[in-house]
Amino acid sequence: MNPNTERFIPFALPSIGEEEERGVVEVLRSGWLTTGPVAKRFEAEVAALVGSRHALALNSATAGLHLALEAVGVGAGDRVLTTPYTFAASAEVIRYLGASPLFLDIDGETLNIDPSGVEEALSRGPSPREGGSIRAVLPVHVGGLPCRMERILAACAAAGVPLVEDAAHAFPVRTEGLGGRRAYCGTLGAAGVYSFYATKTITTGEGGMLVTDSDEIARRVSLMRLHGIDREVWNRYVSRDAEWRYEIVEAGYKYNLTDIAAAIGRAQLAKAADFLERRRSIAARYLAAFADADYLRLPAASDDHAWHLFTLRIVEDRLTIDRDEMVRSLMDHGIGVSVHFIPLHIMPYYRNAYGFKPEDFPNALQAYRTIFSLPIYPSLTDEQVERVVAGVRSVAERHRRGRPDAGRRG
Template identity: 45%
Template sequence: MSLSEQKTELKKMNVPFFKASISEEEEQACTNVLRSGWLTTGKETHEFEKEFAQKINSPFALAVNSNTSGMILAMEALGVKPGKAVITTPYTFVSTAASARHLGADVYFADIEKENYSIDPEKIEEILKSPHGKNVAAIVPVHIAGNVCNMKHIMELAEKYNVKVIEDCAHSFPSKTSLGFAGTIGDAGVFSFYATKTITCGEGGMVCVKDKKTAERILQMRLHGMNRDAWDRYTSNKASWEYDIVASGFKSNLPDILSAIARVQLKKADILDAKRKVHVKKYNDAFSKMDFVKIPPTSEGDACHLYILRLDLLKLKCTRNEFASMLQEMGIGISVHFIPLFHFSYWKKLYPDFTKEKFPEAEKKFQESISIPLWPDMTEEMTKYVIQAVKEIGEKYHA
């Protein structure tokens, strides 16, 4: 009998991989914007920027329509262009590296650390010391699942080799370290408010920067290179048709209707994070007693965006894919974070020497990892069911 045909002893229960925590407050915020007559970027977005900047102690916060748009804007403002390159990890969502390619820059990849999913500073320095190092404009660390990279070491490298640091903070609001909040340590930090993130407005992002000149460049480039946004043009005493185009910009602004949702979510951010951490503790307590799984690496202050469960495949008579399929058959939503970029045809064609053999830690983690349900409004019964399902499968297929 194949693994897919095996029957579970647990009473089946449906546990989605994720469900956003949305209440009447978010609904009312949307209604207020709809009734205001102003739907695009305006007062709500400007207030959201101020509130977000205050929350994480950032000098400047600029709202955008996605993390990807934010990454492109931050990279462009900090000198990523044709003839230049960024260093990032292959263990990330494709947009991190693709953002550099959209600007005509190259991407150099550094493997992740052995004990976690974070980019390895030692591997970063190997690239910076190589002939390729002279082309590097920025290091782009990715704070996977809310676990912040070794930013102290990365910032030391940036200073030593005179390169910028752009933090990919898609997973890491509101992660905080001894150096400050994630997204405020480097030259720029880019957040995501996609549907599954720690706060959400469906789609959206925020770019946080320290430098006024960088902020001004991003502000211009996020809306066609205009020197005035629509809110200014249509609410100012100046003629609304007067503006200048100072560069060939993008269309990356966040509309008020989404900002209104995000403002409500931001007010509840600490509550939502605390709810996630209740489930994380239950997972950690249970899984730490099972020898065929490893709990995710975390530090105090990390946000809990994902719960990435690592299988010890030496102690199991099944693969990660088979284990994941059995969880799905039991009604449990799962995902895999991430498929390393060297598995994708675009990157393999672009860089023929970009192979899994050169990134053993990224490949190993990929083969071992499953992301299991983690969201604020999960019930205690759901958490227990996921734990019992993992336990049952692990015990049944223990080597």
């Protein structure tokens, strides 16, 4: 038994305090638990922060991506341009609509979609074998590092194809949009989506938010998130003036966020700037601590990074262990680590549906072979950060290629 096991450093932990508890208790005592006034306030606060005309609270980012693609007109037989280096959600929502992902490889440095690939794909279109036409572009800000949006947006504008941002990891950070104008990730394209899943930069347990400046998209999403009912009916049980009659005008979904969750979200939102600062200071410490480690490849850094994830890559010819052994050894050292991402194109579903081979997306495959993610969250203490640094260095240095005792396990 490793002596560090008792002091295991979790890979991720939410930062929940009295403010969140108070908010939830207030809602529980209010008599109104599901979507209502608290969700409305949460939406208004997010819209004000990121500067979008509309913010629509949802029960997940997955729901938001689904509704955003639906609202911009993606349908059966269409193609949506994205990368395989992401979580299940980014591509499965494309399949919900009967469309197919058109995967592009990532930029090997940033792990984000490669802007030249987008430019080329939009001017060339899908091959006859792939079929369909590109109806939307879905860039993912992997780990919270903003994609090169200026170029991607310009390519979309030139092709007349709407852009939906998967900003699940990138709340609340800014980057350059068209013409170098700085704006929040999520607000740069036709619509953008944040995730408030338990490990994200702010959380509601499960939840998400879609932001857009388009009245038309907002109207459609608002309709489809609650059963395709023609108008807001959330107050139909509590207000004397409420109209009980409604009409279903579409086969919609059940994607609304509860007031219980929104209360947590409002308290988290008030702390979002402090959370971001703490994540940034942990990232700065990791970057400095591993700067001289030639057996590790550091993540692409940027002042705009949200640092939802801090990833390292092993340099394979400098170490005698592979990524899997690195992950195992760190876990044995009491350090929670994870892997982001297992590329979608090597998953059985996508392999079977589209006939992908692992080497179809070499940058994504190479990143996956070598990458692991370290703990990074606001409640991680300086002492824990130093233990993570020491743990990574000690495991790696014990397995440096060329060391007389390298390769010995332990």
